[in-house]
Amino acid sequence: MLFEIISAPDGTSPQWVRDAWIGVRFQALQAAPISVQTRAAGSGTSILSLLRAVAQGKPLIVEKHGYPAQARDLLGLLSLQNADAACWYLDNAPQMLDPKQVFILDVQCCRSIDHLSTPE
Numbered sequence: 001m002l003f004e005i006i007s008a009p010d011g012t013s014p015q016w017v018r019d020a021w022i023g024v025r026f027q028a029l030q031a032a033p034i035s036v037q038t039r040a041a042g043s044g045t046s047i048l049s050l051l052r053a054v055a056q057g058k059p060l061i062v063e064k065h066g067y068p069a070q071a072r073d074l075l076g077l078l079s080l081q082n083a084d085a086a087c088w089y090l091d092n093a094p095q096m097l098d099p100k101q102v103f104i105l106d107v108q109c110c111r112s113i114d115h116l117s118t119p120e
Helices: 015-020 047-055 071-081 083-092
Strands: 002-005 025-027 034-039 061-070 102-106 110-113
Touching (some): 015 083, 025 071, 061 071, 071 083, 071 102
Antiparallel strands (some): 002 025, 034 061, 061 102
């Protein structure tokens, strides 16, 4: 199923990074949304990054309801639109490059589309 991101997704990344997703078109792994508990982007896996997230009051685990997509593919699409936003993920959530990593895009920020052509 094909989708376009039409509003900034929820999350712990900075607002400018979340805003950069608007307009990205992607292939979801399945047509129906899923609900899962997931680690917040940018919370990292090292002890230092986990302590930093807790000190900043950021949640470590969040409930997501959305469309699953391959994280690495999504970052590639984001980099075509906003390289700085994609670099934020590389610096703060490098696990997103793992080919097994899935990113969940919020239902309310996506709309289904017929094809992946560039918007007019």
